[in-house]
Amino acid sequence: MRASLVRRSALAASVASLVLLASACGGSSDDSDSKSEAPNSSKSAPAAAEQSDVKALTAAELEKASLADGDVADHKIEKAGAQDILKAADVTSDKAECLPFAHALFAVPQGKPVASTARTATTEPKASDADTSGDMSDKDIDDAMNASMDVSSTMIDLASYEGGDASDVVTAVRKAAAACTAGFTATVQGDAQKLSGITEAKVAGGEEAAAWNMVAEQEGTKIPFGLVVVRQGSTVTTFTTINMAAALGKDVKLEQPTSVVDAQVKKLS
Template identity: 80%
Template sequence: MRASLVRRSALAASVASLVLLATACGGSSDDSDSKSKAGDTSKSASAESAAPEQSDVKALTAAELEKVSLAQGDVADLKIENAGAEDILKASDVTSDKAECLPFAHALFAVPQGKPVATTARTAMAEPKASDTTTSGDASEKSLDDAMGAALNVSSTMVSLGSYEGGDAADVLAAVRKAATACASGFTATVQGEAQKLSAITEQKVAGGEEAVAWNVVEEQEGESFPFGLVVVRQGSTVSTFTTVNMAAAMDPSVKVEQPTALVAAQVKKVS
């Protein structure tokens, strides 16, 4: 797979683990998420009525944001770690061929939006069970392929948090939503100098926090499709973004990238 693309999605460590598991077995699998459709860009009545009150919201300090960020043990069966410095991108690392699409590109590649008072970043990965990735010494080629497929069928999520003053958190989510609608048919993001063609952005239903929105995203490169999942949630003065990949989904059309609902729920609970 294109390791550089996944690294720039701030999931290098997770993908490295998947590749090691796959090498131990040996096999294959390709995906494409379907057609794009712009979602409803209107805010809910509750979000609209709450907007004026946001001016009094105080941002969490760096220490406070660190305390409410996800940690190992917060979500069952997931390995949660601090993201490495090499996995965190700056705003200048990600550009767009269409200015109106930049907020979405930044959210997808875990770039802090606007002017956050503080930020944190975590990686979360569901580790495959040993029974799903081991085979006997005389295993058939199909068994090896099945084992490798199970090893790769693991979701990895980059969780990024930003705390904001006043109504900035609501503005950040609104900007990402607006960009997704304007760019639903696709655009090209350049990440650390390499172009990434995002061919489809489809809004999905999601629940969490005071405001939440999610999308399925398809990246095209060299004739292959690479699906992402993106969830953006606002709870008070904090915006959380969840970018999810699944290596098996990039190789097998029957495997879909699922929303990290357990992660979203756990993160919202800690911030609340």
């Protein structure tokens, strides 16, 4: 599998390298988040009229409100590189009604934001319980490798809007998700990938919040993804998450980045 499935999903380069390894090893996974059966949880969307006087954050204000390294325990926060940022024209869908969902998943700001910025958040590898003081058994080696690969990377995109546009963006993504549960094909800078198994996940945060789990497939490799969309005031933030071990088909559930979402909402509040 080419690195584009993850790199062009605007996730960290380390995850892209792991996806290449997953392809070589023949790993695949249809698992979704353990909370995927739970209904979506969020506050009721306010009417657009109630948001008409909301002022958009400027580029400088949005940068200040974005996560920085040290804001989330056990996570490395970095500013996304230029190669990670996609434009609307870079992402298309075989079904027009699914395009808002595809744009959210691939961290493309919707509509006409006043400003936008992006970060990556990567969890620190978990420590293994395996005994490394002497000769390691095959199980110890497997446990150590699995622990080192149980790392999640999240692309965080923030976009600020004038008036009720931010709430409209969340509504559009919700509508697209509901219309596309049967799946669709998204093409990202020329590379087609099939998205299936789109299900709602439980999430809370901000003034509006929604989350989904899904599986992306390209060239026979299946990788579980998580998407969270949160609106706080005039800003919409999307969180796209992949887990390295899950990408390799390991018995690891993809968890939504709750601590990252909470920290980002706090900085925007």
